[in-house]
Amino acid sequence: MSDSPDVLDLTGTVQDFLTSMHAAGPVRQVRLPNGVPVWMVTRHAEVREALNDPRLSNRDQHDWFDQGALSPQVRSAMNTSMLRIDPPDHTRLRRLVAKAFVPRRIEALRPRVEHLSGDLLDRLAAGADEADLIAGYASPLPVQVISELLGVPVEDRANFRRWADAFSAGLGAPVFPVREVTDFVAHLQGLVARRRVDPDDALLSALIAARDQADRLTEDELISTAFLFVVAGHETTTNLIGNGLYLLLRTPELADHIRAHPEDLPQAIEEFLRYESPVTGAALRTVTTAMNLFGTEVAAGDLVMVSLHAANRDGAAFADADRFLMNRERNPHLSFGYGIHFCMGAPLARMEAQVAIGDFLARFPQARLAVDADAIEWHPGLLTRGLAALPVRLAG
Numbered sequence: 469m470s471d472s473p474d475v476l477d478l479t480g481t482v483q484d485f486l487t488s489m490h491a492a493g494p495v496r497q498v499r500l501p502n503g504v505p506v507w508m509v510t511r512h513a514e515v516r517e518a519l520n521d522p523r524l525s526n527r528d529q530h531d532w533f534d535q536g537a538l539s540p541q542v543r544s545a546m547n548t549s550m551l552r553i554d555p556p557d558h559t560r561l562r563r564l565v566a567k568a569f570v571p572r573r574i575e576a577l578r579p580r581v582e583h584l585s586g587d588l589l590d591r592l593a594a595g596a597d598e599a600d601l602i603a604g605y606a607s608p609l610p611v612q613v614i615s616e617l618l619g620v621p622v623e624d625r626a627n628f629r630r631w632a633d634a635f636s637a638g639l640g641a642p643v644f645p646v647r648e649v650t651d652f653v654a655h656l657q658g659l660v661a662r663r664r665v666d667p668d669d670a671l672l673s674a675l676i677a678a679r680d681q682a683d684r685l686t687e688d689e690l691i692s693t694a695f696l697f698v699v700a701g702h703e704t705t706t707n708l709i710g711n712g713l714y715l716l717l718r719t720p721e722l723a724d725h726i727r728a729h730p731e732d733l734p735q736a737i738e739e740f741l742r743y744e745s746p747v748t749g750a751a752l753r754t755v756t757t758a759m760n761l762f763g764t765e766v767a768a769g770d771l772v773m774v775s776l777h778a779a780n781r782d783g784a785a786f787a788d789a790d791r792f793l794m795n796r797e798r799n800p801h802l803s804f805g806y807g808i809h810f811c812m813g814a815p816l817a818r819m820e821a822q823v824a825i826g827d828f829l830a831r832f833p834q835a836r837l838a839v840d841a842d843a844i845e846w847h848p849g850l851l852t853r854g855l856a857a858l859p860v861r862l863a864g
C-alpha cells in the first residue's frame with residue numbers, strides 16, 4: 469500500500485462521501501480514523517463479488533482495532549463467532565446455531581415485540597409532548613427483544629447495552645474500549661456458566677444444548693455467538709427503526725401514506741435499508757494471498773473494507789440511486805450482506821421494524837419532527853449509521 473491514502477472522513481455528509489467513493493473507481497485506498505490503511509470496495513457488483521471471494525478471510529488475524537490490548541483469552545472468546553471464521557468452520561458453526569435459531573422462535577416473538585412496543589409507546593404518551601425517539605423507543609425495543617430472545621436477565625441489560633455500544637463505537641476509533649469489552653466477555657462467561665446448570669427456554673440455553681450428531685459449540689464459540697447476537701441484534705435494528713422513522717417524519721406525506729396503507733410498510737422498510745443503510749460496511753476482510761482486486765494489486769495481510777452503503781447507492785444497480793423511492797420495484801440492496809455470511813437476524817430485524825414503525829405511526833398520527841430535518845445528528849461509527857437523537861413533537 470502507498471503511505472498516504474486519504475483518511476476516511478466519517479464526519480462529512482454522506483452525499484460527499486458516496487460521490488467521492490464512486491468517482492474513485494471500484495477500489496480506493498483509505499485510512500481508518502485510527503490510522504490503519506484499508507482497501508475500500510464501493511460498487512454493487514464488486515461488493516457482491518468481494519463478499520463471495522474465498523481469498524478474503526473473515527478470521528481474526530489483523531490487529532486493526534487494537535485488540536492486541538485484550539488478553540488472548542478475551543480475544544478468542546470474542547472472535548470465534550461465525551462472523552469471524554471461514555469455511556469449513558463457518559459452515560459447521562452456522563448450521564449448529566441455525567438449529568437453535570429456528571424461524572418459529574422468531575415468529576413466536578411477534579406478539580411479544582408488539583407488547584414491548586406498546587409499553588414503550590404508553591410511556592412516551594404519558595411523558596412530555598417532545599420526546600427523543602431513539603432514547604425512548606428505537607433503542608430500548610431491540611435491546612429488550614434480543615435480551616429476551618437470548619435469556620439475558622433484566623438486571624444485566626443496561627450493562628450489556630453499554631458494553632455493546634462501546635464496542636461498536638470503538639471499532640477503528642483511536643482508542644479501543646478494552647475495559648468494557650473485557651467486562652462484557654467476563655459477564656457472558658458467567659451467564660453461560662449459570663445457564664449450564666440452570667437452563668431456561670431461551671436461545672442461550674438452546675445453544676448450549678445444540679448438537680449436530682457428535683458436534684456441539686465449544687466454550688469460546690458459545691461466548692462469541694452470544695457476543696455477536698448482543699452486538700448484531702440491537703444497534704443495527706435501532707438504526708433501522710430510527711432511520712426509517714426519520715425518513716417518514718421528514719416527509720409527512722409518506723408517513724400519512726403508510727398510515728393509510730400499512731400493507732406498503734414492508735416494501736418501504738426495504739428502501740429504508742437501502743437508502744440509509746443501518747450497517748454501512750461488512751466486517752473487515754483480510755487478503756490471504758497476493759491478488760488483483762478489481763484492477764488493484766493487493767498483498768497478503770492487507771485489509772479490505774466492503775461498503776454496503778456505497779453499493780446501495782450505486783447508480784449502475786439502482787435507478788435514481790440517490791432518491792428515496794418508497795415503492796421501488798427492484799431493490800436488491802446489500803444491507804444484510806451477501807453470500808455465506810448473509811445476516812442470520814434479517815427476518816427478526818424486519819419484523820421488529822414492521823412492528824415498531826407501524827405501531828408508532830398508528831399511535832401518534834400527528835407526530836412531527838421537533839427540529840429542522842437537516843439539524844438531526846448522526847452518531848459516529850465506522851460500520852454503522854444511525855441517529856444520535858430523533859426529537860419529535862408527539863401531538864404535532
Ligand code: HEM
Pocket residue numbers: 519550551552562614696697700701702704705708746747749750751752776802803804805806808809810811812813814816817
Ligand atoms: C437492521 C438490522 C440488521 C442489519 C442491517 C444487519 C446486517 C448484517 C450484515 C451486513 C451482516 C453480514 C456482515 C458481513 O458479511 O461481514 C450480518 C451478519 C449477521 N447478523 Fe445481522 N443485521 C441486523 C440485525 C441482526 C439481528 C437482529 C441479529 C440477531 C438476532 C443479527 C445477527 C447476525 C449474525 C449472527 C450474523 C453473522 C452471519 C454469518 O457470519 O454467517 N443481525 N448482519
